[in-house]
Amino acid sequence: MKKTFGARLKALFGIKTFDEQFFEKLEDMLIEGDLGAKTTMEISDAVRKQAKIEKSTSSQELQQLMKRVLATKIEAYQPELVSGATNIFLILGVNGVGKTTTIAKLAVYYQEKGNSVIMAAADTFRAAAIDQLELHAERTQCRIIKQGHGADPGAVIFDAIQSANAKKDNLVLADTAGRMHNKENLLRELQKIDKVIKSRILEDACYQRFLVIDATTGQNGVSQAQLFHQAIGIDALILTKYDSAAKGGSLIQIGDTLKIPVAFVGIGERYTDLKPFDKEEFLDTLVGII
Ligand SMILES: Nc1nc2c(ncn2[C@@H]2O[C@H](COP(=O)(O)OP(=O)(O)OP(=O)(O)O)[C@@H](O)[C@H]2O)c(=O)[nH]1
Ligand SMILES: [Mg+2]
Known part of the structure; x- marks a missing residue:
């Protein structure tokens, strides 16, 4: 198996001579690790400068320094549901x-915390998407609001909010399409959904727009974040497939350039394979400390 980014970084820090060649290698590695050219140069410069100030000479010191620099570029975030x-x-x-x-x-995560969850099948573009969500709803014992294939996704969410209000469910989880005839269609549709939600919910309710990023898609995650953030605004990220060898370096770049925090991490295919984002653990893994 290809060595993870953290393992390679750990090996690099093992060199022990922190000369120009080391920093060039570090920069190459950060770029390979999906941190992007601009963020990479900032990190490398900051580590270089700080290492001089602190007279860091050991691999451990440099690794910790690197972690501290990365820590300024990514934040963890947990949404707070509003009761009632x-x-x-x-x-x-x-x-x-x-x-x-x-x-x-x-759904499982919030049900376990005592919430009543309802799903909205607003991916009406892909024929099988509604059935797929319905199966999950059945297995997790959630109510689901759906309409037919091709229905207006905004209308499905509108119904779901009405129904949640009536039945006192306190959390609506709305699925959306990942693809439409073209990118512009998709983004326009999402903007419409966003408007519907804003017009239907109470002002102080918690409305969160989560962007799901697949850890295995690397640098593409950054352009996806730019696109969605520009179109409707993203409150937080969810990183999936973190159980793969990919360690989510793109999140650093997204955090650095767009200032979007990370809320959850998916670590497998079971319903319990989701945990709140742990910044310390993420950074330790990224730089190869653990
Ligand atoms: N290993 C692993 N697989 C995951 C994780 N999250 C999702 N998957 C898998 O990724 C695949 C796609 O998941 P979906 O939930 O259908 O993705 P989607 O974004 O809804 O896809 P579309 O509806 O086609 O846009 C499935 O096989 C999931 O089991 C994760 O954290 N780890
Ligand atoms: Mg889907």
């Missing part, structure tokens, strides 16, 4: 990243 209100999470992302699976995991 209909809160809503809109789950966004390109096709195949893990949106629908993540909804099921979120």
Whole structure:
């Protein structure tokens, strides 16, 4: 198996001579690790400068220094549900990243905390998407609001909010399409959904737009974040497939350039394979400390 980014970084820090060649190798590695050219140069410069100031000479010191520099570029975030209100999470992302699976995991996660969850099948573009969500709803014992294939996704979410209000469910999890005839169609549709939600929920309810990023897609995650953030605004990220060898370096670049925090991490295909983002653990793994 290909060595993980953290393992390679750990090996690099093992060199022990922190000269120009070391920093060049570090930069190459950060770029390979999906941190992007601009973020990479910033990190490398900061580590170089700080190492001089602190007179760091050991591999451990450099690794810790690197972690501290990275820590300024990424934040963990947990949404707070408002009690007595209909809160809503809109789950966004390109096709195949893990949106629908993540909804099921979120349902279980929030049910266990005592919430009443309802799903909205607003991916009406792909024929099988509604059935897929329905199966998850059945297995997680959630109510689901759906309409037919091709229905207006905004209308499905509208219904779900009404129904949640009536039945006192306090969290709506809305699935969305990852693909439409073209990118512009998709983004326009999402903007319409966003408007519907804003017009239907109480002002102080928690409305979160989550973008799901697949750890295995590397640098593409950054352009996806730019696209969705520009089109409707993203509150937080969910990183899926973190159980793969990919360690999510793109999150650093997204955090650095777009300032979007990370809320959850998907670590497998079971419903319980979702955990709140742990910044310390993420950084330790990324730089090869653990
Ligand atoms: N290993 C692993 N697989 C995951 C994870 N999250 C999702 N998957 C898998 O990724 C595949 C796609 O997941 P979906 O939830 O259908 O993705 P989607 O974004 O809804 O896809 P579309 O509806 O086609 O846009 C499925 O096989 C999931 O089981 C994860 O954290 N780890
Ligand atoms: Mg889906």
